Amino acid sequence: MKPLDVLIVGAGFAGLYMLHRMKLAGRSAQIVDESGGVGGVWYKNRYPGARCDVESLQYSYSFDNDLQQEWRWTERYASRAEILSYIEHVVERFGLRDGIRLNTSVEAADFDFKTKRWLVRTTTGEGFSAQFLVLATGSLTMPNVPDITGLDSFAGKVLHTAQWPQEPIDFTGKKVAVVGTGSTGIQVISEVAKYAADLTVFQRTANYALPMRNQPLTPEMDREWKANYLERRSRARELPTGVFGDFNDVSALSVTDDERRQEYERRWALGGFQIMMAYNDFLTNQKANDTIAEFVRSKIRARVHDPETARKLLPNEFPIGTKRVCLEDSYYDAFNRPNVHLVALKEEPIVEIFPNGIRTSQKFVEVDTFIFATGFDAITGSVAKVNIRGALAENLSQHWKGGPRSLFGLGVSGFPNLFLVSGPGSPIGRSNAVTSIEQNVGFIADIISFAGDHGYSTVEPSSEAQDRWVENLAELAHRTLYMKAKSWWNGSNIEGKARVFMIYAGGVPSYLAACNEEKDSGFPNYIFG
Numbered sequence: 202m203k204p205l206d207v208l209i210v211g212a213g214f215a216g217l218y219m220l221h222r223m224k225l226a227g228r229s230a231q232i233v234d235e236s237g238g239v240g241g242v243w244y245k246n247r248y249p250g251a252r253c254d255v256e257s258l259q260y261s262y263s264f265d266n267d268l269q270q271e272w273r274w275t276e277r278y279a280s281r282a283e284i285l286s287y288i289e290h291v292v293e294r295f296g297l298r299d300g301i302r303l304n305t306s307v308e309a310a311d312f313d314f315k316t317k318r319w320l321v322r323t324t325t326g327e328g329f330s331a332q333f334l335v336l337a338t339g340s341l342t343m344p345n346v347p348d349i350t351g352l353d354s355f356a357g358k359v360l361h362t363a364q365w366p367q368e369p370i371d372f373t374g375k376k377v378a379v380v381g382t383g384s385t386g387i388q389v390i391s392e393v394a395k396y397a398a399d400l401t402v403f404q405r406t407a408n409y410a411l412p413m414r415n416q417p418l419t420p421e422m423d424r425e426w427k428a429n430y431l432e433r434r435s436r437a438r439e440l441p442t443g444v445f446g447d448f449n450d451v452s453a454l455s456v457t458d459d460e461r462r463q464e465y466e467r468r469w470a471l472g473g474f475q476i477m478m479a480y481n482d483f484l485t486n487q488k489a490n491d492t493i494a495e496f497v498r499s500k501i502r503a504r505v506h507d508p509e510t511a512r513k514l515l516p517n518e519f520p521i522g523t524k525r526v527c528l529e530d531s532y533y534d535a536f537n538r539p540n541v542h543l544v545a546l547k548e549e550p551i552v553e554i555f556p557n558g559i560r561t562s563q564k565f566v567e568v569d570t571f572i573f574a575t576g577f578d579a580i581t582g583s584v585a586k587v588n589i590r591g592a593l594a595e596n597l598s599q600h601w602k603g604g605p606r607s608l609f610g611l612g613v614s615g616f617p618n619l620f621l622v623s624g625p626g627s628p629i630g631r632s633n634a635v636t637s638i639e640q641n642v643g644f645i646a647d648i649i650s651f652a653g654d655h656g657y658s659t660v661e662p663s664s665e666a667q668d669r670w671v672e673n674l675a676e677l678a679h680r681t682l683y684m685k686a687k688s689w690w691n692g693s694n695i696e697g698k699a700r701v702f703m704i705y706a707g708g709v710p711s712y713l714a715a716c717n718e719e720k721d722s723g724f725p726n727y728i729f730g
């Protein structure tokens with residue numbers, strides 16, 4: 202068994218930064234990742250149209266000012282390809298390559314109480330003995346494919362957006378069905394619509410999508426950001442989602458209808474999530490939420506030519522923002538094309554899939570390629586296939602069956618020396634992922650150093666502190682409208698999964714304050730041994 206200070210699972214933004222921090226601290230550390238390349242979710246999700254909906258100048262590491270000053274993004278919102286080039290650059294720049302073992306999955310990890318180390322077995326037959334185990338496995342790792350009668354009999358191609366083949370697929374002249382209209386579906390539909398002979402979109406719940414207004418990043422925009430980078434990064438951490446923007450900290454109901462309408466129009470023209478920062482109570486006040494939801498519906502009605510298609514595309518089953526709002530530049534236009542058709546599944550359910558197509562309650566649609574953009578068993582799904590055993594009788598996945606429990610989303614009582622980056626109970630999903638990752642990794646690096654400096658060989662959250670954190674999470678979520686939507690944030694997108702809001706809903710600043718206080722007071726909510 203290879204001895205290590207730290208074994209890190211996952212070579213995405215989180216795992217790579219963790220490796221960097223461990224190298225800086227002089228610890229022996231190694232990443233294993235099941236994929237054939239670095240990049241985590243960005244490596245796997247190679248579907249056409251894949252792009253990040255957080256602006257590239259913000260969806261990037263802030264830990265090294267030279268890196269952020271020197272890297273030149275070409276677009277306001279980066280494509281998957283550009284994000285991967287950036288990640289490769291980071292790997293080279295910080296000399297991380299040697300510490301990464303690809304095509305290697307963890308099968309089982311057992312904490313050995315005699316040696317106080319994690320004994321880890323991988324699919325390649327390799328073994329590691331590590332003092333600390335860090336799961337940087339991402340929130341969106343385990344694809345969800347619906348169980349539709351007859352899918353096994355289908356003779357054409359079946360794709361899930363997160364399990365896309367390496368070689369590009371030519372959709373020219375193809376009859377394509379896309380199931381799912383979340384952030385991923387909206388991107389893949391916008392792209393495939395341009396090439397397919399026929400594209401049928403199977404939509405279960407209409408979603409809110411705002412204009413992205415992607416554009417080349419001009420030298421002026423780049424210069425302006427870089428001149429203010431440090432202040433903007435620091436301001437971002439003071440805002441609820443950790444994303445820099447013009448956050449207006451007043452209620453949507455504190456202004457007149459006219460003023461509000463003008464403000465929505467102004468922010469709509471700017472694009473991106475600016476409009477979601479127009480007022481401070483969209484997620485806590487249904488009436489405030491209704492004002493923006495209706496504004497977005499009016500924009501969809503104006504975009505889509507066929508009134509019946511527009512009606513089906515209008516989101517009205519959940520408050521806007523209670524599941525991830527999508528960004529688009531050509532999604533609604535796709536439905537104005539003669540080759541694109543919409544099936545609203547609640548009005549016209551799927552009956553069965555056949556070798557050459559799909560039957561709904563109203564018609565048969567010929568299909569030669571199915572694309573499932575049906576999301577993930579999110580956040581807790583990444584540990585489901587790994588047998589992680591600590592002090593408890595059950596493994597981590599079983600332990601979380603009734604809903605995940607952790608302290609800060611970073612560690613679990615009963616699992617000594619195990620850390621999670623962006624685990625359940627952290628702000629992931631409701632914040633700029635890279636901002637959250639950097640803070641999480643920093644906290645983990647600090648507590649590992651603290652343990653070392655004080656001669657401790659084990660550390661884990663106290664169960665009382667964990668209970669308080671879990672209670673706090675539920676209380677914060679119930680002050681909001683989040684539970685009104687079925688989403689991956691609260692587990693309701695997966696049948697049989699515990700319905701628990703898995704994300705810290707108090708906003709980035711109060712999460713950071715709680716973590717900083719923990720650190721500054723010498724980690725009183727952890728047990729060291």
Ligand code: NAP
Nearest residue numbers: 252253254347381382383384385386405406525574575576
């Ligand atoms: P998602 O948001 O969970 O959406 C899944 C879609 O599949 C929903 O429309 C869902 O319908 C539908 N669906 C699931 N099971 C179905 C079934 N049995 N029958 C019919 N429809 C079904 O997943 P996602 O779009 O992959 O996005 C996940 C997250 O990834 C996003 O929220 C975002 O955080 C991230 N992401 C970001 C970007 C970006 O930066 N632009 C791009 C892609 C993904 P219901 O709504 O009815 O459940």
